Amino acid sequence: xxxxxxxxxxxxxxxxxxxVAPAAARxxxxxxxxxVIRVGVNPxxxxxxxxxxxxQIVGFDVDFATEIAKMLGVKLEVVQVGSPDRIPFVASxxxxxxxxxxxxxxxxxxxxxxxxxxxxxxxxxxxxEDKSFKDWKEMNSPDVTFVQxxxxxxxxxxxxxxxxxxxxxxxxxxxxxxxxxxxxxxxxIDVMDFMQEHMDRHKSTKWKIVETPVxxxxxxxxxxxxxxxxxxxxxxxxxxxxxRGKTDELWKKWFGMDMIAPVKVTPYF
Amino acid sequence: xxxxxxxxQVWPYLPRLLEGALLxxxxxxxAFSGGLLIxxxxxxxxxxxxxxxxxxxxxxxxxxxxxxxxVQIYFLYFVLPDSGILLSSYNAVLLGMTLxxxxxxxxxxxxxxESSRRSEIEAAEVLGFxxxxxxxxxxxxxxxxxxxxxxxxxxxxxxxxxxxxxVFGVEELTGEALNVNALTFRSVEVFTITAGIYVVLTxxxxxLLALFGRYAFRVxxxxx
Numbered sequence: 001x002x003x004x005x006x007x008x009x010x011x012x013x014x015x016x017x018x019x020v021a022p023a024a025a026r027x028x029x030x031x032x033x034x035x036v037i038r039v040g041v042n043p044x045x046x047x048x049x050x051x052x053x054x055x056q057i058v059g060f061d062v063d064f065a066t067e068i069a070k071m072l073g074v075k076l077e078v079v080q081v082g083s084p085d086r087i088p089f090v091a092s093x094x095x096x097x098x099x100x101x102x103x104x105x106x107x108x109x110x111x112x113x114x115x116x117x118x119x120x121x122x123x124x125x126x127x128x129e130d131k132s133f134k135d136w137k138e139m140n141s142p143d144v145t146f147v148q149x150x151x152x153x154x155x156x157x158x159x160x161x162x163x164x165x166x167x168x169x170x171x172x173x174x175x176x177x178x179x180x181x182x183x184x185x186x187x188x189i190d191v192m193d194f195m196q197e198h199m200d201r202h203k204s205t206k207w208k209i210v211e212t213p214v215x216x217x218x219x220x221x222x223x224x225x226x227x228x229x230x231x232x233x234x235x236x237x238x239x240x241x242x243x244r245g246k247t248d249e250l251w252k253k254w255f256g257m258d259m260i261a262p263v264k265v266t267p268y269f
Numbered sequence: 270x271x272x273x274x275x276x277x278q279v280w281p282y283l284p285r286l287l288e289g290a291l292l293x294x295x296x297x298x299x300a301f302s303g304g305l306l307i308x309x310x311x312x313x314x315x316x317x318x319x320x321x322x323x324x325x326x327x328x329x330x331x332x333x334x335x336x337x338x339x340v341q342i343y344f345l346y347f348v349l350p351d352s353g354i355l356l357s358s359y360n361a362v363l364l365g366m367t368l369x370x371x372x373x374x375x376x377x378x379x380x381x382x383e384s385s386r387r388s389e390i391e392a393a394e395v396l397g398f399x400x401x402x403x404x405x406x407x408x409x410x411x412x413x414x415x416x417x418x419x420x421x422x423x424x425x426x427x428x429x430x431x432x433x434x435x436v437f438g439v440e441e442l443t444g445e446a447l448n449v450n451a452l453t454f455r456s457v458e459v460f461t462i463t464a465g466i467y468v469v470l471t472x473x474x475x476x477l478l479a480l481f482g483r484y485a486f487r488v489x490x491x492x493x
Binding site: 084087088091092107108110111112147150151152155156168169170171175178179182183184 | 358438444450452453
């Protein structure tokens with residue numbers, strides 16, 4: 001009986017593995033001939049991406065992608081992605097390009113390709129006024145609990161640099177900031193450019209942003225390894241966006257300020 | 270070109286996944302045990318209790334059976350703090366799953382209570398058994414045999430249901446799978462291994478339950 005069961009389980013598992021068909025990413029030619037480019041945007045990262053009153057995704061990423069699509073002469077299809085699933089989406093060819101604060105790092109670059117930077121992010125510490133920390137280096141202690149978003153870059157940063165601190169991982173930014181407001185943690189290390197809108201939702205909380213920047217990240221557009229030609233074309237398009245001042249214009253429109261650490265335009269890439 | 274499977278990138282993280290699996294089992298066992306206590310008590314109340322208590326149990330069961338478990342835990346975790354009750358991730362998940370299980374197990378056990386033969390209960394009454402003695406010596410042994418299969422099924426469902434704990438920062442199997450996925454980006458590999466661990470968990474659990482049922486309550490099952 002047991003043998004039969006184990007066998008049945010094994011057969012089911014093998015069938016499951018076998019049905020995971022290797023998805024092929026689309027090449028530049030495929031995108032052009034289909035007339036549509038599918039771009040993944042994370043709507044929980046305002047003002048990069050958020051839902052408006054009509055439940056449409058809008059934001060810096062959407063405007064940026066719109067310009068890109070215009071340059072390529074195709075229609076834009078915005079696809080909703082989240083922090084944990086955005087890389088699988090692009091690696092499996094469900095979308096052509098992923099945005100949503102895609103920080104490039106060597107780990108990710110093993111799985112997907114990155115274009116030249118589209119924008120930067122300045123990593124800082126969000127905490128409340130009753131906490132006395134002045135620098136992130138003071139936070140390597142078991143008394144500190146970070147509330148972080150599962151699948152986001154700072155999780156690894158904390159694991160590597162603040163191994164004694166505790167970490168609570170939640171699924172998205174609204175949940176993480178709410179947990180912090182409710183006193184479930186000491187602080188959150190993440191990109192401060194994006195925190196204003198979340199902080200505004202918890203008005204009774206006395207927020208504090210620790211001034212010393214932890215790090216600067218360069219965020220690119222991500223494409224699948226086998227999307228022949230797409231990355232090279234995007235590099236040229238993004239260079240043009242920066243050179244014509246379009247990137248700065250869109251950033252100012254959505255963030256209400258200049259990029260804290262602007263990407264320097266260079267003709268070599 | 271197609272995607273190349275790289276299981277080698279994921280195997281080093283297997284201990285993390287197994288640690289998570291242990292936590293999944295722990296949550297399932299604790300919540301199921303708690304749910305069984307609540308369920309037995311509520312089923313007894315529904316069958317023999319005063320009218321107001323029957324109504325109260327009815328409200329509890331209706332509420333928890335007709336709303337998603339995820340929403341119930343979300344309420345415990347994120348809404349209660351606004352009224353000053355701050356449950357930790359683990360406690361919120363455990364409480365939510367216990368209350369949810371209690372409601373389902375009430376319904377399952379009530380069916381068992383009602384399936385006891387009228388004549389047996391009348392015989393017990395004639396012999397001067399008190400209500401509690403009737404439940405203990407006549408109804409429960411009967412219920413245990415009839416209900417063992419549906420109860421163990423519910424345990425399996427709960428084991429798989431622990432996967433939602435990751436939403437609330439509990440690092441059980443699914444939580445660890447998402448973390449390993451975020452470190453390696455080998456989604457297909459990570460979740461295939463994770464699915465395999467879940468299959469092993471539920472196969473082992475259902476086999477143990479079937480054996481237990483056969484010896485403790487003489488339940489005839491096909492070992493699953």
